[in-house]
Amino acid sequence: MENIFQAWQQHSQNHTSSFKDEASRSAWLKTQLSTWNQKDYPTGESWKYVNFKDIKNLPLSKSLKYPRLKIMDQNEFYLIDVGPTHDIEKLDNPLKEHFEIAALNSLSFEELQQVQKKLDQHCDLQNPFAQMHLSFLDHCYRLKIKKNTVLNKPIYLRWNNNTEVNNEFSLFHFIVECEENAQAELFLDDKSQGQKSFNSLRLDLFLESRSQFKVYFQKSEADQSYSFYHAHGTLKKEAQLKHFDMTHPSLWTRHNLNFELAESGSEVHLKGAYLNNKNNFSDHHTRMTHHVPQTHSFQDYRGLLDDKAKAVFNGLIQIRHHAFQSQSQLINKNLLLSTHCEINTKPELQIDNDDVKASHGATVGRLDPDQLFYLLSRGLTEKESRQILAKAFIAGLLEEESPLVKKFYGETLNLTLSQFGEVELGL
């Protein structure tokens, strides 16, 4: 059986895409394929807990699905619906003065070259699954928030796959360019699923000087599919990024989140939670690179595991030689609700200069018997009490968020938590 990369390359070479002109298409492919020619599944430290056996054996269909976008102005959001059935011709943005959205293959040769130059900054040969997105552009869209624009409401991007079709191979690539002084929020709802399907979502963020961007990502429950999420961000002078991701129980998920603090005064707040039960597997890798002085980053990740779930968290902070007076914090907390679940957590610091403040830590624990007793002593049953405490553990991350963010995560969170804490621990 050919591997997933070969299949992908085959697609990209054969595909007669709708690039604006043939020169653009050829130029793109030439560059991408010369820098990347992945023959096999990756190995090494950052992939050591990943079992590719199941992915190798996925009987994926030969056809790739091309996501299509539909934009609507709704009460609370600008809704961008991503689904295979929307007609590309109808990509009509009623809000052109605030933001611009375009399929990459509709860009001019010059524009495409600019995008390509930016994406080159996010080249990560250690992660062929992210690289794979670049060999193929029919699934790629670019969002541009214009200079000095402060969006009055968030953009809500919903990735819906047809859940009735199995063995699917779905890709979506979204590039965000936030121009100088622009401010916006993106709610990213990954509802992709489908039995024995493979879904990969890539998000590239380019934040220009003094821009502020917030991403709230949610991966809905998908207990039959294999999912990747790659987010890569580069921040210019005094830009601020907040990235929050929550993963609900899924058969197999891998998140790679890389951020480059490329100019002074830039700041990243990274928060996240992974909730997993049954025999599911999740793997989160974050990499925060401080390239220049006076850059700041904060990471708070929480894991809630039950049954026989297995999770990996690897958080790497790199502070480069010249990145003086930078500050970086990372904390990863894990709550294990059963005696059979497993967490492998590894916070890492690589610091190349003396004048920095950096801290990292990880905790793994069970429910606090005193907290549990408090709830029991108020007449709540043991199951109710365990679920409340599990919720409290995750909800601590959301305390400072806006009501809209709490609503975005809250509904699914309650649904997920109702499946947790079934097994009595006898505390």
Next chain:
Amino acid sequence: MLLEIKNLQVQIENKPVLKGLNLNVNPGEVHAIMGPNGSGKSTLSKVVAGHKQYEVTAGEINFEINFKMKSLFEMSADERAREGIFLAFQYPVEVPGVTNFDFLRMSYNSVAQHQGFPEKTPEEFLVFVKEKMKVVKMNEEFLYRSVNSGFSGGEKKRNEILQMAVLSPRLSFLDETDSGLDIDALRIVSEGVNSLRTSENAIILVTHYQRLLDYIKPDFVHVLADGKIVESGGPELALKLESQGYDWIKA
């Protein structure tokens, strides 16, 4: 009789804490249990409430349910709570992400359902709880904050008494409810507790200090030392402890 404790012996991590404690409590009574640090006061209240960390090695704890004395050892902590046993914690636990309102209503409905009262809808409960909040002079905003999260020491203690008011227990242990309170908060909390006294419920105050008893008048005072009640008497016993300390007991 509401509560009957006979020869109670309890250990934690193989270390004996209670060494043969006897206590009888009738409806309508207020008891104060005083004693030095480490005498077993908090252990007693937690064992009655059903904390699993403690191992009962001998003795009995019986509680009146439907006019019959029933052993509490056959009931889990949540079952005891639903039967009307309440413990106001010395260190109330913070539960971020769960509003006080939801928590109180869940507790109330859990107890009400067990005792055969109708459960309350959010609207009905709001009216009900606002009335109860007057007991401890709490603002409505506390309803919408996470349980005890970011509350000051005094606010946490008031929140405990609010829970007591909402659940209307038949037997309440107040574990050092006076600790960490300034004079004004002590007065508010005490007035709250006094307003909840009835001829049908009983309250057990666990405290180091006589000052709480200036506000809440007990019917009985017991001195707990080295895991046993070594002396029982009326309110005058507390005054004696205040003036002479605990050394005379040890002697």
